[in-house]
Amino acid sequence: MSIYAIEVLHLTKRFKVVEYNPTSIKTKFVGFIKSGFKRKKRPTITVLDDISFSIKKSTTFGIMGRNGAGKSTLLKLICGIITPTSGTIIRNGKIVPLLELGAGFHPELTAKENILINGLMLGLSKKEIEAKYDEILDFAELSHVANEPLRTFSSGMYIRLAFSVAININPDIVILDEIMGVGDQSFQKKSSEKILEFQKKGKTLIIVSHDPDLVEKICDEAMLIEKGKIVELGSPAIVAKAYSAMLS
Amino acid sequence: MSQKLSAIKEGFKIPIQYRHLIWILALKELKIRYRGSAFGFFWSILNPLLLLLIYVFVFTVIFKASAKAYPVYLFVGLLPWNWFAGSINESTMAIVSSGAFVNKSTLPSEILIMVKVLSNFINYVLSLPVLLLFIIIFGVSIGLPLIVFPVIVIIQFLITCGIGFFVATWEVYYRDMQHIVMNLLQFLFFGMPIMYFEQQLPLKAQKLIFLNPLAYLIKSYQSIFYYNWFPKPFYLALLALVAIVVYTLGFLYFRSHKEEFPELV
Known part of the structure; x- marks a missing residue:
């Protein structure tokens, strides 16, 4: 067994530039003739350029960077949602991508129905979710509105429910993309307690954050x-300091 | 080659492995469609019924169709057609309007197409009691051939998913697909013996319409629900083969493009 949860080797990701209305037949046809009957190659943009790092098991790893630095792309690559242009990613353990809170939530469905769908989408079985209904609703402090449709919820309640589902599933590697610090203060406290609990249980955490204090406080390593x-x-x-320096 | 083979195997494994999720998402689609409406699921019955009323009026009153129990004949073909057309129409948009499912989750996006086909199937099943009612009212006899029904349903599932995979993929690259699909479905509808009997066509046209495997599919429904015949085993087997091939090709095509979906959607 490797001591690493995630190993990233020479990872590069390029995206094709998507122009507005890139595929209208007329544009294509005219372009095709103008270019002397050669197929035009779409321009690309390099989002991640030859990145290598590794994350040890049972540690908490922080990722910082400005908007557009490539953080979310990196997380998507780690989760396996998109594939690298070149380079490899080695994963040891079950990853649950919590890139967006409440993926699959629908306003017309009740809190309970949404927990079920969200949980299934995050890879839990129906039984596992049914066993966790109460725990999830309790944590979100929403037990009293379990059968109300989501559209009647305030945005705070919505995000608490989503976070609660996310945090109550049990992956080996937890990926949290800028979802720390949701809800009011008491809920935030509960969330950070849950993170500490994860750390104690020996889970690997990957956290994307813009908060230097948070990264300094809870991470073992950062980038x-x-x-x-x-x-x-x-x-x-050092990373937190460098980030603060970069911004000012 | 062996890689292709394992990909094909996976194509048939996904619906089994994710059956809970597919089922619940399909129910969600229906719930959302009807939530807040006073009639609720009843619309699944009411919609085809009202449509049928129009067709029956046009054909029996205006065109004076004289076939026995014509409304039953029409209904038998119209219902599975609605299942097919609804599934394909919705599958076209399945990937482009999926949002977080494709972008933010690692679940196989094939599921989305299966969900559309299943939710339309549930709709179909809900309207079957009305069909039975019609059959009884018009005194059409049905019997043993009904045991073939599950086979026909599975065949339609595979064919619809297979085509759904293609249109969903194309829509990602060319947003014209939804309009093309809508129009093609219209052509297809009139190109099949749903409203009319194939005997009413000139001989050449009869041969032509049966180049379309879907026409056999509709015909199979008519044989068990209207004619009380067993569908010819040879044609049924051929249809099953076509279904498996269409499903496999659709799945492989979808698979070879799906890596790009999160970047394009």
């Missing part, structure tokens, strides 16, 4: 990326 390259990798204190 700062900018324009698809690693700027800083190692101690959270």
Whole structure:
């Protein structure tokens, strides 16, 4: 068994540039003739450029970076939602992608129905979810409205429910994309307690955050990326400082 | 080659492995469709009934169709057609309007097409009692051939999913697909003996319409619900083969493109 939960080796990701209305037949046809009957190659943009790092098992890893630095793309690659242009990612353990809170939530369905759908989409079985209904609703402090449709919820209630589902499933590797700090203060406290519990249980956590204090406090290692390259990798204190310096 | 083979195996494994999720998502589609409406699921019955009324009026009153129990004949073909057309129409948009499912989750997006086909199937099943009622009212005899019904249903499932895979993929690259599909379905509808009997066509046209496997499918429903015949085993076997081939090709085509979906949707 490897001591690493995630190993990323020389990872590069390029996206094809999507122009507005890229595939209208007329445009294509005219372009095709103008270019002397050669097929036009779509321009690409490099989002991640030859990135290598590894995350040890049972540690908490923080990823920082400005908007558009490539953080979300990196997480999607780690989860296996999109495939790398080149390079490899080795995963040891079950990953649950919590890239968006409440994936599959629908306003017309009740809290309970939404928990079921969301849980199934995150890879739980129906039985597992049914066993966890109460736990999830309790944690979200929404037991009293379990059978109300989601559209009647305030946005705070909505996000609490989504976070509660996310946090109450039991993966080996937890990926949290900027979803810390939801809800009011008491809920935030409960959430960070849950994170500590994860750490104690020996889970691997990957956290994307814009909050230097948070990263410094809870991460064992961290990484700062900018324009698809690693700027800083190692101690959270240094990464947090570098991030603050970059912003100011 | 062996890689292709395991991909094909997976195509048939996905609906089994994710049956809970597919079932619950299909129910969700229906719930959302009817939630808040006073009639609720009753619309699944009411919609085809009202449509039938129009057709029956046009054909028996205006065109003076004289066939025995014509409304039953019409209904028998119209219901599975609605299942098919509804599924294909919705499958076209399945990937492009899926949002988080394709972008943010690692579940196989094939599920989305199966969900559309299943939710339309549930709709179909809900309207079957009305069909039975019609059959009784018009005194059409049905019997043993009904045991073939599950086979025909499975065949339609496979064919519809297979075609659904293709249209859903194309829609990602060309948003024209939804309009093309809508129009093609219209052509297809009139190109099949649903409203009319194939004997009413010139001989050449009869041969032509049966180049379309879906025409056999509709014909199979008519044989068990209207004519009280067993569908010819040879044609049924051929249809099953076509269904498996269409499903497999659709699945493989979808699979070879789905890596790009999260980037394009």
